[in-house]
Amino acid sequence: MDKQKTNGEDKLRIKKEQQIKVIGMHCATCVSTVTKAVTKVNGVEDAKVNLATGDARIFGSNLKLKEIVKSIRNSGYDVATQKLVGKININPEEVSKLKNYVESIDGVIEANISANGLIKVEYNPLALSLNDIITKIKEKGYNVNIIEKEIKVEELEKKEFYNMLYRLIAGIIFSALTIYLEFTGFSLFALLSSIPVFFYSGYNYHKGAIRAIRNRTGNMDVLVSLSSSIAFFYSIYATIVGIPTIIDVTVLLITFVLVGKTLEAYFRYKLSLSIKGNVNAKVRKIINNEEKIVDVSEVNVGDIIVLKNGDQIHVDGIIDEGVVEVNESVITGEPLPIKKGKGDALISGSTIVSGYAKLYVTRSGENAYISQVAKSIREAQAIKVPIQNFVDKVSSIFVPIILIVSLFSFLIWHFILGKSVFEALLFSIAVLASACPCALGLATPMAVVAMINKAVKKGIIIRNGEILGNLKNVDTIVFDLTGTLTEGKISIKSYKEFRKDALKYAASVESLSNHPIAKAISELSKEKVNVDEFEEFIGEGVYGRIKDDIIIIGKKEFIKQNCELKDKENEDGDIFICINNEISGIINIEDKVKDGVYNLLNKLKSQGIKVIIATGKDKVEGFNDIEIHNGLKPEDKVELIRELKNEKHYVAFVGDGINDSQALSEANIGIALNSGSDLAKVAGDVVLNDINSIPELFSISNKLESKIKQNLAWAFGYNSVLVPVSAGILYPLVYLPPQFAALAMSMSSVIVSMWSYV
Amino acid sequence: MIDPVCGMEVDNKSKFKTLYKGKVYYFCSENCLNLFKKDPEKYLREGPKGM
Structure with a gap:
């Protein structure tokens, strides 16, 4: 300064x-x-x-x-950074505004705020203190309650699910008891046994109803809470004056709706399930100049670890000594290994293909790249704001109508047709009871469960039921290339043989190497001969001696140093075979495009879907007429999806690698491949066995939609008949007392549940 | 086997090796290997220097 x-x-x-x-x-x-x-x-x-x-x-x-x-x-x-973890009261729609504000504070590195109010701020302790941040956030009207121990999203979801489950179990047991007591004439005991259902099982609905009314909206909570409350308080009155109660309306209503809600909570919980870490991994650490095998958790910044052929890298660091070929598909998606030497960085998640290196550890444990990716996926999932489901939208119209009908039936029966307050009230409660949206609440989740079970049999694992309803909105699909559209491994595209047995010799020598290209070449000839001498040169090629013949295989540059090219000087190719100082064969390699991929992409395009390929590779060949974004790092893929979303596209991303996992969770719908990494599968909403099942996935979504519509038609059909009857339109010819109205309504739930599985 | 750069005795299990004109050369260290790779002809012409 x-x-x-x-x-x-x-x-x-x-x-x-x-x-x-x-x-x-x-x-x-x-x-x-x-x-x-x-x-x-x-x-x-x-x-x-x-x-x-x-x-x-x-x-x-x-x-x-x-x-x-x-x-x-x-x-x-x-x-070196520090973290603030806390809870704030925030509405989902304010999340991104506050996040941008916090990130604009000098010294803040990153802020994440989930829809349920979990806030995490990573900041630079040299520029800011914890209290500075809290004060700044307070200026915007939010109170931050610091959480000492970091809460994990999956723990929150788990708590939520079990919370629902306990309420449901209590609901089922006490509802059964209540109904038994009510119909055997023990009204008072029935009422007592309904208390846990009304207050404990129904707690979330009453709370939700109060919030909705405050925000001047009508949702299912309002209808459930209002109907159950009116029936509950009426039953108290009925018990006192000694007339039939309608307590079954209260308990059945709450229990049925809870079934649907518990299922939804279960899906959310399963979706958030924790990502497997490196807890049990072992590494070779140098302690007092000796190599010792220790748990990865015992490796700290500044330690030296030893890496050899085939090792998975669990920590990040800088190579201190040695040369390795490393498969970095983690970062680039590129299946070919990259040569790295002293001073180069190795990133956790990648694998050593060949060579030997001592790694100076710069990040371990929670700070290692792979742990960071896992964490950001969890956070992204928490931030995904659940889309208000169809039922809530319908309810916001349906609820006021029912309330008005109920009110009018009271007013008309009492003031115009001269019934007593009590008799008129019975009609208005019957309306509420018959209209209660049990079936509405069950229509979607039941159909989703049934459809998810059917999809599994077709090799489609749906981890997030909500996406089934949203698939129809997809207008853009972004595909990863390597391992997703292609096989993700090297195969031989073409070869030329200038000398008899050149391929047989090459295959024999290459069979001694672990390199992916060597593996492909070794499959060129089933017949192998004995190799007397073998040497491998990292990042260059191999040398072998078979009796008196010297065989050298590698890239053109490597061969040039060791073999006379003569008339083959101008030949192009990926791999050259030199036998006894003479070019004897040329091999071209490729990462083969999977069967059916071209058809799949064309089919999607003909359906009006925008198809994009996003890859870490620098060069892409063979996909004509398709928008290609190449040379992308994992965060560039995320950025691409964000941009598309900002342009109001509804984006699905299909990928397989760890490097795709953030894009998978950023996309509206993430589709992972089963052959891919665990991290990608966790990040995906859907996991497919075969990329060609994408059209099947869309058709399942369409089938689901029609199923839900049929279910809703049942529910509405029932309502449109029952509501007028309950309001007394056919009175005195047909009279539906509230408890029968409620019973009739529960029947529609049963029908909906059964129809879902047909 | 002799390291063509420093003249030290090395065996054929050494991690430090290269192929030049169809022949495998082994080295005692990464340093010797890198020196050789920079100008192989020089070391083959002049022989090991000793360290």
């Missing part, structure tokens, strides 16, 4: 400075890596990184701390 002041006061005014603490730097090259990572972020003009203290001072205008931290983390290092 001092230096800047001497440069002139003007500069100081426009320039800003941020200081952060970088973790994991241990050498001079680290400083230049971090400096490079920081300065490439938009808005950064200069950065001074101190190796000894780990302090990084960043200068620039319009600094985006979130981008800077992300860039440092992508380069393999970490930034």
Whole structure:
């Protein structure tokens, strides 16, 4: 800062400075890596990184701390941050506004706020304190209650589900008891046994009704709460004066609607189920110059671990020694391994294909890349605001109509037709009881459950029932390429053989290597010969001796150094085979497109759906007439989906890798492939065995919609007959006392449940 | 087997190796390997230097 002041006061005014603490730097090259990572972020003009203290001072205008931290983390290092976890009272529609505000506070890196009011703010402790943030949020009218221990989303959902389940179980037991007592003439005991159902099982409805009335909307809660309350208080009165009660209306109504709600809570809980971590993974750690196998939880920043062939990487770090080929499909989606040496970053989630390296750990445990991805998926799921379901929309029209009909039947019977207050009240309660939306509440969840069960038999696992209703809104599908549209593994596209047995020899030599290209080549010939000598050169190729023949296989560059190309100088190809200093074969490789994919994409396009391919690969061939976004990092895929959503598209994303998991959870509908990574499957709303089942998924959604409509037609048909009858339109020819109106209504629930499974 | 850069004795299990003109060379360290890769002809012409 001092230096800047001497440069002139003007500069100081426009320039800003941020200081952060970088973790994991241990050498001079680290400083230049971090400096490079920081300065490439938009808005950064200069950065001074101190190796000894780990302090990084960043200068620039319009600094985006979130981008800077992300860039440092992508380069393999970490930034010391602190977290605020708390609960606030917020309406879902205010979430994104508050999030933007909090993220605009100087020193805040990232803010996440879920629809249920869980707020998490990651901030730079060198710039802000916890209290600063709380004060700033308070200025906007929100009170933050700090939660000491971080609550996990799946725990919240689990609590919610069990909460519902207990209420439902209580509802079933006490409803049965209440009805038995009521119809055997023990009105008082029936009333007592209905108390837990009305107050405990029905608690959420009464609470929801009060909130809805406050917000001047009518939802199902209002109808359920009002009908059950009127029937409950009427029954108290009826018991006192000794006339028949209608307490069954109260208990049946609450219990039936709870069945539907509990099912919904169950889906949400299952969807949030925790992602498997690396808890039991073992790593080779160097302790006192000795290699010891320890639990990954015992690895800390600054430790050195040893990585060998086939190892999965569980922590992030920088290579201190050695050369490896690493499969980084985690980050790039690219199935071909990449060669990495001293000073390069290795990211958790990737796998060592060959080689040996000592890794200086820069991030472990919760801060490792893979744990961060898992966490962001959980948060994204929590932020997804549930779409107000159809039933609630219908109810908002239906509820006021029923209330008006009920009121009018009282007014007409009492004031115009001269019935007593008591008799007129019976009609108006009968209307409420017969209109109670048990069947409405069951129509959707029941049909969804039935359809999910049918889908499983077709290899489609639907993890989030809600999406079935929303599939019809999809107008854009974004596909990942590698492993989703393609097989995700190397296969031989074509080959030329200039010498007898060249392929047989190549296959024999390559069968000794684990490299994916080598595996594909080794399958070229079933017949193998004995290889007397074998050497593998990481990232280059292999060398083998079969009796007196020397075989060298690799990329053109590698072969050029070791073999005379002669007349093959101008030949193109991915892999060259050299036998005894002569080019003997050329092989071209590809990642084959899955069967049926072209048809699938064309079919979707002909249905008017916008099809996009989003891939980490730099070059994509073979997909004509399709919008392709290449060279994308995982966060670019997320950004692409966000943009599409901002353009009012309803987006489905289809992917398989860990690198797709954030895009899967960002999309309106995430479709994961069963062959993919666990993390992707957890992030997806749907898991498919076969990419070609996508049309089947849409047809299931259509079938579901018609099923729901049929169910609703039953429910409404019933209502439109029952309501007028209950209001006494056919009186005295047909008279429906409230308890029979309620019983008739419950029958519609049974019909709906059965029809769903037909 | 001899490291063509420093002249040290190495065995054929060494992690540090390269292929040049169809022949495998082994090295004692990453450092020797990198030196050789930069200019293989020099070391093959002049022989090991010793360290």
